[in-house]
Each structure stands twice: as structure tokens, then as C-alpha cells.
Amino acid sequence: MTEATSGAEATVDAVPSLYEWAGGTAAFEALTEVFYREVLRDDLVGPLFRGMDPGHPKYVAMWLAEVFGGPDSYSTQRGGYSHMVRQHLGKAITEPQRRRWVNLLMDAADEVGLPDDPEFRAAFASYIEWGTRLAHANSQPGAEPPLKAPMPHWGWGVAPPYRPSK
Ligand code: HEM
Numbered sequence: 001m002t003e004a005t006s007g008a009e010a011t012v013d014a015v016p017s018l019y020e021w022a023g024g025t026a027a028f029e030a031l032t033e034v035f036y037r038e039v040l041r042d043d044l045v046g047p048l049f050r051g052m053d054p055g056h057p058k059y060v061a062m063w064l065a066e067v068f069g070g071p072d073s074y075s076t077q078r079g080g081y082s083h084m085v086r087q088h089l090g091k092a093i094t095e096p097q098r099r100r101w102v103n104l105l106m107d108a109a110d111e112v113g114l115p116d117d118p119e120f121r122a123a124f125a126s127y128i129e130w131g132t133r134l135a136h137a138n139s140q141p142g143a144e145p146p147l148k149a150p151m152p153h154w155g156w157g158v159a160p161p162y163r164p165s166k
Pocket of ligand 1: 045048049051052053056059060063064078083084087088091093097098101127128129130131132135136
């Protein structure tokens with residue numbers, strides 16, 4: 001972590017990535033561990049994940065880390081964008097299931113203590129809203145999403161962290 005991640009007293013100019021701000025790989029791994037524990041217990045989304053790969057929480061942590069500016073290990077070690085898209089094909093995710101997935105992820109973010117400043121949570125929620133709506137659309141019967149597309153990279157958007165100059 002750089003000094004910039006420690007809050008308003010930052011003394012460096014570079015805007016940290018969302019990955020750095022979140023706490024790096026360990027933070028995303030903690031998030032997905034708690035999240036999928038609850039997903040598996042959930043009556044609405046749990047059935048979709050009954051046969052999931054035991055490595056799934058870790059793979060999704062790798063995905064999120066890369067999207068938010070961390071290492072490109074999902075692309076280099078796990079098949080990248082096309083592998084992720086293929087995993088959702090034919091799953092017929094319903095809108096209530098998508099929304100429950102979002103709700104459980106936000107609960108997990110609170111439980112593991114992801115940063116709760118407005119700027120981080122707005123950027124995080126923005127990606128999750130975008131990504132889950134794509135996953136929902138791509139999972140519908142007959143959907144033929146492009147299997148090759150660039151890995152998304154998410155940033156702070158219109159509200160990067162405010163760090164008063166010295
Ligand atoms: C931002 C939104 C989402 C992201 C970033 C995401 C990410 C991923 C990734 C990376 C994989 C493949 C993991 C691997 O490498 O094996 C995957 C698989 C999967 N996703 Fe998603 N996903 C999202 C939304 C959803 C939603 C909304 C649902 C359902 C409610 C869902 C259900 C699944 C299922 C069932 C699998 C297959 C799991 C398995 O059998 O191993 N995903 N997702």
C-alpha cells in the first residue's frame with residue numbers, strides 16, 4: 001500500500017487504483033470467501049452454485065483484483081474474459097437472483113471491512129451493477145455475447161478520493 005491509501009493525509013500525487021485502495025489481493029480474497037459462504041446458504045442464488053468449482057471464490061477474487069487495477073492473473077492464468085463469459089452462458093439468471101447476488105456481495109463488503117468511503121463504494125457498486133447486468137443478459141437462453149472482448153478496467157469515475165494538497 002502507498003501512503004495515498006491511508007486517507008486524507010496522503011503525501012503522494014498519484015491516484016491509487018481501486019485495487020490498492022481496497023487493500024489488495026488479500027482484501028478481495030476475504031471478500032469472496034465470505035460472499036460465497038453466504039451465497040451457498042442462500043435459497044435464491046445458492047442452487048446456481050451447488051456444483052461450483054471449489055476454487056471459484058479465489059478465481060472471482062482474481063477477476064475483481066484485475067478489473068480494479070491489480071495484477072493481470074485472471075487473464076494470464078485463468079483464461080481471461082472469454083472464460084468468464086462462457087461460465088455464465090445458459091445459466092438463465094433471473095433478475096431477482098442478480099439482485100440477491102448484488103445484495104449479498106455488498107453485505108460481504110461490510111462484513112470484511114472493505115473501505116466504506118463514499119468514493120470507493122460508489123465506484124465498487126458501479127462496476128458490480130454493470131457486471132451483474134451483463135452476466136444476467138449473457139446468461140439468458142439464446143444469448144450470443146461476444147466471447148472476445150477486452151478485460152474491463154474500472155477506475156474512480158467522476159469522484160476520485162479527495163486528498164487536500166499539503
Ligand atoms: C460483476 C458481476 C460478476 C462477476 C465479476 C462474475 C465473475 C465470474 C467469474 C470470473 C466466473 C468464472 C470463475 C472461473 O474462472 O472459474 C464466474 C462464474 C459463474 N458465475 Fe459469475 N460473475 C458475476 C455475476 C454473476 C451473477 C449475478 C451470477 C448469478 C446470480 C453469477 C453466477 C455464476 C455461476 C453460477 C458461475 C459458475 C460457477 C462454477 O460452476 O464454478 N455470476 N463468474
